[in-house]
Amino acid sequence: MKPFDSFGNKSTSDHWIRFFFNVFFFALLLIRVSYAGVEYHEFKQPEQEQQYKTLIKELRCLVCQNQTIADSNADLAKDLRQQVYEMLLQGKNRKQIVDYMLARYGDFVLYRPPLKGKTMLLWAGPIIFLFLGLLMLFLYIRKKRANEPEGLNQQQHEKISQLLEQDND
Amino acid sequence: MLKYLTPLFLFIILAVFLGIGLKLNPKDIPSPLIGRPVPEFNLPILSMSEKKLSPSSLKGRVWLLNVWASWCVSCRAEHPIVNQLAKKNVVTIIGLNYKDEPENAKRWLSMLGDPYNASIVDYDGRTGIDFGVYGVPETFIIDKQGIIRHKHTGPITEDDLENSILPIINKLEKESIQ
Numbered sequence: 166m167k168p169f170d171s172f173g174n175k176s177t178s179d180h181w182i183r184f185f186f187n188v189f190f191f192a193l194l195l196i197r198v199s200y201a202g203v204e205y206h207e208f209k210q211p212e213q214e215q216q217y218k219t220l221i222k223e224l225r226c227l228v229c230q231n232q233t234i235a236d237s238n239a240d241l242a243k244d245l246r247q248q249v250y251e252m253l254l255q256g257k258n259r260k261q262i263v264d265y266m267l268a269r270y271g272d273f274v275l276y277r278p279p280l281k282g283k284t285m286l287l288w289a290g291p292i293i294f295l296f297l298g299l300l301m302l303f304l305y306i307r308k309k310r311a312n313e314p315e316g317l318n319q320q321q322h323e324k325i326s327q328l329l330e331q332d333n334d
Numbered sequence: 335m336l337k338y339l340t341p342l343f344l345f346i347i348l349a350v351f352l353g354i355g356l357k358l359n360p361k362d363i364p365s366p367l368i369g370r371p372v373p374e375f376n377l378p379i380l381s382m383s384e385k386k387l388s389p390s391s392l393k394g395r396v397w398l399l400n401v402w403a404s405w406c407v408s409c410r411a412e413h414p415i416v417n418q419l420a421k422k423n424v425v426t427i428i429g430l431n432y433k434d435e436p437e438n439a440k441r442w443l444s445m446l447g448d449p450y451n452a453s454i455v456d457y458d459g460r461t462g463i464d465f466g467v468y469g470v471p472e473t474f475i476i477d478k479q480g481i482i483r484h485k486h487t488g489p490i491t492e493d494d495l496e497n498s499i500l501p502i503i504n505k506l507e508k509e510s511i512q
Contacts, residue, residue, distance in 0.1 A: 227468035230360060240433065241468055244459050269466035271366040 204243070206250050213253050220249050220259065224266055225276050233276055365466055365485045372399075372476050373464035377454040380431055380439055387428070387454050389480055396506045397426040398499075399474040400450070401462065403434040404442035406470040412489035413446050419495060420449030425503045429453035432462050432470055475499070477506045 208214040218235070224245060226237035234242040234249075245266070252262050266274045278284045317325070367373075376388040400416055402409040420427055429450035431439045436455055443453070456462050465474065468487075475484040484502050486494060 227363065240459075244463060248463060268366060269463060270468065271364055271466070273363045 223276050225274050367482045372480050375461045380453040393480050397476050399428050401430045401432050401467050401470050401472040403432045404438040408489045409471045412471050415490050416449045417447045426451050431455050433459045478511045
């Protein structure tokens with residue numbers, strides 16, 4: 166079919182082209198979504214799904230270290246999500262899954278570091294620095310106060326008012 | 335005087351901390367597997383897929399597990415060093431072909447040389463997870479009892495080979511089997 170008929174009107178084939186174009190674009194959108202998102206997982210119970218979602222937000226992707234496995238698109242993150250999903254389906258609880266990851270990747274796999282001797286500075290650091298800051302502020306203010314010139318005494322005040330009155334005359 | 339020196343001292347302390355931070359390798363995460371038995375696996379061998387290999391058949395010797403893949407650029411950089419180690423003939427080297435297409439893996443070995451006594455195929459990366467693999471290449475040294483004694487993350491350099499890998503192998507070779 167020709168794109169235009171003899172009268173210059175658009176032929177039906179043009180509509181078809183537009184239709185396919187739209188479908189193509191819509192399909193493109195779908196592809197993008199499936200790339201950016203997390204895989205589709207089916208759960209029998211909603212609690213399991215909830216558990217899955219919290220767990221993948223608490224585990225670190227060790228390839229891209231400042232992302233959780235929920236955020237990351239790295240291959241390893243995908244594998245670990247799959248692992249978490251399968252273990253949940255097998256009826257493993259949260260602790261069992263976390264222990265499984267800890268045994269293989271160490272404490273670093275936890276996005277929230279555990280409170281241990283080694284991580285003490287990490288946890289106590291902000292409090293220590295806050296305390297130090299408050300201490301410095303306190304010392305500074307006290308020093309400022311001590312250096313402030315003392316006010317005038319009673320006699321001096323009287324002298325000033327006398328002088329002012331003389332001036333007024 | 336103290337008033338002027340204090341900021342200087344604070345700066346020096348900060349600079350020392352930042353300097354240490356610069357020298358640390360964020361990719362070098364201590365593995366909880368060191369001192370533990372090697373994870374169980376039973377995987378097909380790349381060159382003869384009908385045969386399988388498991389750690390029990392390696393008991394009694396010091397062996398090295400080198401995680402590699404044909405898609406991994408750093409593995410290509412590391413490969414001459416592994417070849418060099420194989421030539422010394424001091425240790426059994428097992429390759430873990432991680433999440434790779436066997437065809438690509440075979441081509442890669444025929445092109446760059448095959449230093450491995452055997453390469454095992456971890457197609458879906460399950461064994462990789464058991465070994466806590468997060469950045470290929472990685473190398474584990476396993477002693478005669480089947481205990482993981484050392485892990486090296488990232489490509490082995492000539493320096494690593496001479497100063498850490500070989501001394502550890504020598505030390506482990508001297509240990510007797512209980």
